[in-house]
Structures are given as C-alpha cells and as structure tokens.
Amino acid sequence: MPFGKGRFDYRVICSMEKQDLLYKGLKKYFGFDTFKGNQEAIIRSILSGKDTFVLMPTGGGKSLCYQLPALLMEGTAIVISPLIALMKNQVDAMRNHSEENGIAHFLNSSLNKQEIEEVKRDVLSGRTKMLYVAPESLTKTENVEFLRNIPISFYAVDEAHCISEWGHDFRPEYRRIRPIISEISVRPIITLTATATPKVQHDIQKNLGMTDAVVFKSSFNRPNLYYEIRNKTEQIDREIIKYILSQGKKSGIIYCLSRKKVDDFAEILQANDIRALPYHAGMDAATRSNNQDAFLMEKVDVIVATIAFGMGIDKPDVRYVIHYDIPKSLEGYYQETGRAGRDGGEGKCIAFYSEKDLQKLERFMQGKPVSEQEIGKQLLLETAAYAETSVCRRKVLLHYFGEEYNEPNCEHCDNCLNPKKKVEAKELLITVLEAITALKEKQKADYLINFLIGKESSDIETYGHNELEEFGSGADEEESTWEVVIRQALLDNYLKKDIENYGILKITKKGKDFLKSPVSFKITKDDEDEDNMTDPESDDSDVISAGGSGGAADPVLFSMMKDLRKKLSKKLNVPPYVIFQPSSLEAMATSYPITLEELQNIPGVGAGKAKRYGKEFVDLIKKHVEENDITRPEDLRVKTVANKSKLKVSIVQAIDRKVALDDLAESKGIDFNEMLSEVEAIVYSGTKINIDYFLNEVMDQDVLQDIYSYFKETETDDLEKAQEELSDYTETEIRLVRIKFFSDMAN
Structure with a gap:
C-alpha cells in the first residue's frame, strides 16, 4: 500500500474502516475482540493524522492506543519514554505479540555501538514499527540525522506529565521535544499520561504546540480502590507488618521517600518472615531488574520501593499500596495508588501522614530555584489538604484532576465510612468571597487566610491590604476553620484556582450567584475529643519528643x-516521665507485656530500663490480666535486623571513645539535629551514655546547671515547653542537657 512517509490518505482510511482492519489488527496483534473505553476513538484520531491528547488513568490501556496504529501505519512510530526499564518492558511486550523481534526497538544509553547499529539496520529496512527513545537520546545530533532519513508515522510522548513543571515527575529535557520534532520532521503527535491536573494538561499542550489537539479524557475514578490516611506514629513499622501478615500471600507495594528507608524496611520485613525485596534507583541495574521480575513472577509478595518503581509495570493483582511517607504531590500519590487493583479487584491504598514529614519535604526544597520551591510548596499544600480533610477522599482526589464526583458517600474511603458531622457555614463562605473580591482575586489561599484573621505581614502591608475594611473580618475563627471553608468552596465549585497562575483563587459564576443569593453551605468539622485533652495540673501533660x-x-x-x-x-526522686514515657504506658495498656522480655518490645523501653523499673509494672499487668480474665492480643514482635541498629551501636561506641558529636554527625553523613535524635532514641530506650566531655567543651557550666535543674524540677520533658521556660537558651543546648539528664536519672 503506497502510504508515502507514513501518511494515510482519505481513501485508505475509508477502505480500512470498511474492511474493519482496525478490529482485525486488534485481534491479530493483541488477541482482543473489543476495545476498552476511548481506545478505538483515540486510535482513529491518530490514523486520521490529528494531534491527540490522551488522559487515561493507570490500567486504562494507554499503550495500545499508540501500539496498534503504529503496527497498522507505514513507517516507524517514535515513542518518547522517560525510563530505560519502561522501554525494555514495552519492547519485550511488543515482541511477544509478533513473530519478528525487530518489530520494536529502543535506542538509549544502555546499548553498545554494535547493538545501536543493529537497531538502525532494522529501522532502515522497515521492519521496526516502534522505536522507543529517551528524550536525551532524541536530542543527540547523530540520532536527529538518522531519524530525518526514515519515514515516521507519528510521535508518541509517553508519561507526558514530565513536560510540566507542575507535574509530579518534571524532566527539563522533556521541554525540548517540540524543537527537536520540528528539526526531524513534523508528524502528528499523541501525548499520553495517567495523571494531569487541568494546569498540567494546559502546560503539556502549550509546550508541544498542540493546543488544537483532540482531547480524550477518561474518568479518574477507580471505584474498586479504598483510600485511607493513618496518623504516623512511632509504631508505624509494627502497624504495617501486622497489616501485611493479615493479607496472607497477596501482592503489595510499600513506597518510601528515601533509598535508605527502602533498604532498612525491606530488611525488617524479611526479618519478620515476609517475602519482600527493595527497589530504588541507587541499586545496580541487574539487581533492580531481578527484584522487579521476582515481584512480577510472585517469587516475593512485597516490593519496598521509591517512586522509581512501578511506571509501566503491568501487574494486575497488586492488592495494597502503602505509603510509608506522604508523597510530594497528589499526582504522585494518585499514580502510585493506581498500581493497586488494576484487574478491577480489591485495592487498598493506605498512606501514613505526619506534619513532620511535610516539614522535612519543605526542607529538601531549600537551595532549589525560587520558582521550583514555590511550585513544590503549592503541591505540598494540596497533599496536606487531602491528608487532613474530613471530606470524601475520592471527591477531593477527583476534583484535583478537574473531575466532579457528586455521590454523597463513596462508601470506600475512611472518611465516608466514618463520617464527621456537618455544620452550617454560609456566613463564613460569604466572608471568604467578600475578602477575595476585596483582594481583586489576585491572592493564594495562605495570603487570604492571613488577611481574614488580621495577621500583619510585609506583603499585606506593602499592598496596603491591612487598610481594607475586610482585613481581619475572620479573626473570630481559627486558621484551620478557614482552610476547611476554602477547601469545601473549591470542591463545591464556588471557587477555582487560576490555571496560568496556579494557586490564585478566583470566584466562579456559582460563587458570584451565591453572594447575590446565599444558600445553605455546610462544612465537615471534627468533634473535639475530650479524652485527648490534657490537664495541665496532672503529669499527663508530658509528651514524648520522639513521637x-x-x-x-x-x-x-x-x-x-x-x-x-x-x-x-x-x-x-525523679520526674515520672523519666521512669516510663506516657506513650510507653499506653503501649503496655494495649499489648499487656507480662515478662521483662516482652516489656522490651514496648517503644521507648530498652533492656536497661526494663531491668531497672520493669518488674513492678509487669507484675501489675500480670495481676490485672489474671483478675479480669483478659485474653491478650497476639502480640507481634517486630524483629529488627543488625543493620538497623548498626548506626546506634557505632554512635554509642564513638561516644565511649569521646568523639565530638558534631564530628560524629559529619562522619555519618547526617546533620547535627539528626545526630541528636539518634542519641535521644538511645537514651530513651534505656542505654546509659556519658556526653560530659562534649558538654564541657561547648557549654558554660552555668548554662548546663540551669537547664539540668529545670528538667529535675519539671513534670515533663516536652521540648516546646522547655523552650518557653528557658527562652535564653537554644534548642540545641536544651536537647543536649536533656540527653545528659535522662541518661543520668533514668538509665
């Protein structure tokens, strides 16, 4: 068939549709009789030579949307993909569908010179219908020259969210794709992504010069996925292990933010008889590939990974995805959770959240360009809003991707299964809308809240907004209440975020109508938990600094x-918290340890502390259990591994040798605050150490004695309270003396 440079003419398309070659190709190459969702319409759009934008959630069948037209059209489709592992998977899959190995190739840095020549021979001979390239390879001069001499059917840009700075996996080299395409030869473009907010979609189309593209947007709703956020505590390892063991041999993925956490936690799972392997970009390619294959082939049940894992991995029966750390963006969270239940079966998505994790992520951004920090901060705010909301999580998630979900209760998220009560907030919404109007719809949510509560800031004063009548109009309400009102107003379409200047709040037509004629507007509010309120007069007010x-x-x-x-x-004659921290007592009142060995499984109780104070407590617990005929829960002991304690052991040994703590931190590759946290954990668990040599070098004796006396007399070791009382001293000085005090008195 004379297609000429891969171009379909009208007669060929008509002929093809008449003969139903599309369905024949689907059956021949992929073994399917019918298309899924928008697949057929997308493929016909490409065959007719139109630029095509495909927004389809994980598991929707994106790959087939460019693979089938590539097989049917003359010439070679250039598939631009971000990961070598992803290219390899796709090429292997295509070769399995064909008798000809040369039907698909990749061109990237993993190939040697001889392999590159072989790829080029197959492409020039016309055997290759799909050539996968990384954007870096696409820009190489020799590859540009080569591609100019072959008939190209179309370009497919996979994982297209990488183009946008607002995407969760931004790659600067992706922004160079359009000029290179123009240099090689202009052909139709199909872009594909599983996660794109309206802002990201706008950026992709603008950057690739395809604002007139035909857009196919599938629903982001995955009805089979259950979403839950859990509070992250010291017992997170125990909680996750209990959950995994309750799932039998089901497949699961645990996502961690750091490579070190991946390695450590994978070892802990293995020590607890769970078939688990790690996966991250710091591992050598062979090990990484072997671990991925072991998971796909069900030789292991759990993969512990950074976000490097999962892109393009087609394992249909992942039954749970757990986020050990909250992700940097909702896009990342959605894509990672989307790897659960791709077969339509059970898929549990559990994420652990603490504000400290967000603060840590913000610190990671320091030193980056200001624009990048601003984008990162906005994405983190969206993630925090999702984690903290009392509204249906499905509704919040879908709204983020520009899709409305109007069911009153999804019955498949923690908030819907445990709904909070709703309160009328019509007047609060009026106050918000009036304030936005006064600010001429030019500010973001954090600025608006400061304006509402009357909080002076340099920006507010510079703009003269503190002189406006609406300044401080919401001072009677807490900052958190205004966050809830704004969040709900966005969900209910009274407000929207500007696409060009993301984060700036605009009032919608519905919002303007509301101002003219207000109707009922309700927000969800958490009930105050009186059980958690502390009595400042009692010794309950002590808080563990570690969690x-x-x-x-x-x-x-x-x-x-x-x-x-x-x-x-x-x-x-020691403060109560020195004996056992409140959280240790709570754990004892939950798992009922009745021997000193079992007591050592309680957080914050090491061998020394158990031996010194434990007997009376385990005797009391044992008596209580027997008198009340209590059936103790099967207590899971989270076994640690040698590597897990290596750092702590080496710190204790270094302190015994009187190594300065700042030098020790540097030698371990951690900052000084992290070093102090490690030392605190050591003394809190009952190990006695002596840091007098360091204190005598860096601190005046008067300062040391003053802080030491405070801890001796107070009923709490809470750091914030100590900083309030000891305002003349630094946080570091207080922490150092607290370590000495605790080691002297408790261990």
Missing part, C-alpha cells in the same frame, strides 16, 4: 500504671 501516641486500649490499667509511676517517682 505521638495512639491512646491506651485499657484505660483502667493505664490509670493504675500511672499511679505506680507516680509512687516510684516520689520514692526515687
């Missing part, structure tokens, strides 16, 4: 142990 607590399962036992702790504190 929060989840509450005691047995309040009677908890109260009895508090009394015992108070009695011992008077007898030994």
